[in-house]
Amino acid sequence: MSSAVAAYPRLERHPGFGLLGRLGILPALLLAVVIGMSAADPHFYGPINILNILRNTAFLTIVAFGQSLVIIGGGFDLSVGAIVALASVVAAKAMAGLGASVPGQDATIIAGGVAAGLGCGLAAGIVNGLCVAKLRVTGFVVTLGTMSAVTGLGLMLTNGIPVYGMPDSFVKGFGRAQLLGLPTAVYAALLILALMIFVQRRTLFGRYNYAIGGNVEAAVVSGVSIGWHVIAAYAVSGLLAAATGLLLTAQVGSGQASFGGDRMMLQSIAAAVIGGVSLRGGVGRVEIVAISALFLSILSNAVNLLHIDSRIQPIILGLIMVVAVALDEASRRRKARV
Template identity: 35%
Template sequence: MIDNDVRSTMTATVALQAMTKRRFSLGGHGGLLIVLLVVIVITAIGSEVFLTAPNLINVLRQVSVMGVIAAGLTVLMISGGIDFSMGSNAVVTMALVAQLVTNGTPTMIAVLVGIIAATVVGLINGLVVTFTRVAPFVATLAAATLLDGLALFILNGMSVSAGPDLSTFGVAELGGIPYLLIAAIVICVALGLTLKYTSFGRDAFAIGGNEDAARLSGIPVAARKITLYALMGLLAGITGVMLLGRLGAASPGTAGLTLELQAVAAVVIGGTSLAGGRGTMIGTALGVILLGVLSNALNLLSISAYIQMMVVGGVLLLAAIANSWRSRR
């Protein structure tokens, strides 16, 4: 009887400790959330503008655009892949849609054409990576260079207006919440639910964990990879439309690779493994918000743009090191 009571007490104690640990770790993102809160507090103390409604709305619009690319990269990196062309694909979509609208094409048709074109680019990336066995890093980086040149060719070195409909979409709000943020939340939630509750999401984790084992277990690895890269193209197209609406014009100065690297940084900071097999949409969302708040904070505190780049690079390096240590444990 005593043994049973002792055993029950020990079991309850262990369960309570595990529950407390889970609460404290906040799903493994407790440290990231603490860093975010520290940055917010420091910036609020250093700048009176930071917590004003216009500034916060501006930050939300910025992170919404990057968040869509980051959400897509989370799914792809969990499967062990990478796509460095998403930002450049988004810029090409911007240029194509802006030119179509300027030449009289109805806005919805122009948007549809741009998103379809971006999806085709993603599909081509998937075919190249899957059937030529070229490393995804090399194939998509080459695609990014080609797409950056294509965007300049489409714009012919000139800024092209987004048109009234897209410009309105970029600044419009619903109950004080920007349309861009609503779109980003819908996409992130949809992808997060896909990862957690569908066979497609489970297959992505399996492929990232061990591609050969996934293939032997009956998962159509090639088909899944092609679908994932096509999905990245689709999300890049949506990002391009969102960015066009936010900026109000497609400009030759928009750097797709820079946007891409920021998204990669957010995904890695959020805890997604570079080797595949691990990652969460919540972590990516926190990473995106942290980078957005950090960038805004550095601007408000009048920190040099050169130092801002160094800070982002430093944060990415620390996140990669933390990821490596976590994987070893």
């Protein structure tokens, strides 16, 4: 086993939750918000509101998983929100086109639309990874450019008009359906969470991703194929963003270039950072990121229920992110002194 991999021999016990995870601050904040809202507004515990929170958490969680994977590997993906929107538009237009060509063939129509949506997300992720790995351009700059290009492409395909014409079996039978009282998006998020935990803890790709983000020079010396693993991380991020776009499209019933955007990108980064993923790379766990996404969804829901000015929400989110990063840096400095 190479030294880069040996540095993480038992990732399932690695303390890479960040200070928030280790001290239990995140669960405490989550509990405080829930208790506070239960006293402030009885509608908070209403079944419709709870389903909305879970559904929004599922969407954010899936995007944040891909974002976390890239950040753990030492990168950054600003294009996830734009990919969500593009996948929605491409999938909807593909289904509408196939519906006109082969009417009544719902399975073929849905399969074609899903493949088109996931394909464009995967392609965008691969382009990001290739630019970072082969052209040696920083992930921040590459994905900033991709975000602009993908956003423009989505608007050009739709002229800002929502795309309809998808089969009812995709919208009502899947996107708006519930199983055992829970939206299908929640089950999709749980399935992806299980897969991501397996990848992080039980696969060489997961271990190499930690090694690359923790010390890229050591990983190179140890013989890790840096380029391919970087490309794979960005590809997974693009694919998961596209999957979120498909789930949003199925739930709303239309493909929209306004999905995702800056809000989804910022929230995915916030979910990762608040969940203990270090911006320096090499540290983080997807299960903690999922809890962080739940916290952010509940916080956003609470702000709306309390009728707080929507312009204040980004301020609150920004302050929480700053505190999370500051605590992570304080933890690193404390370790360095020990």
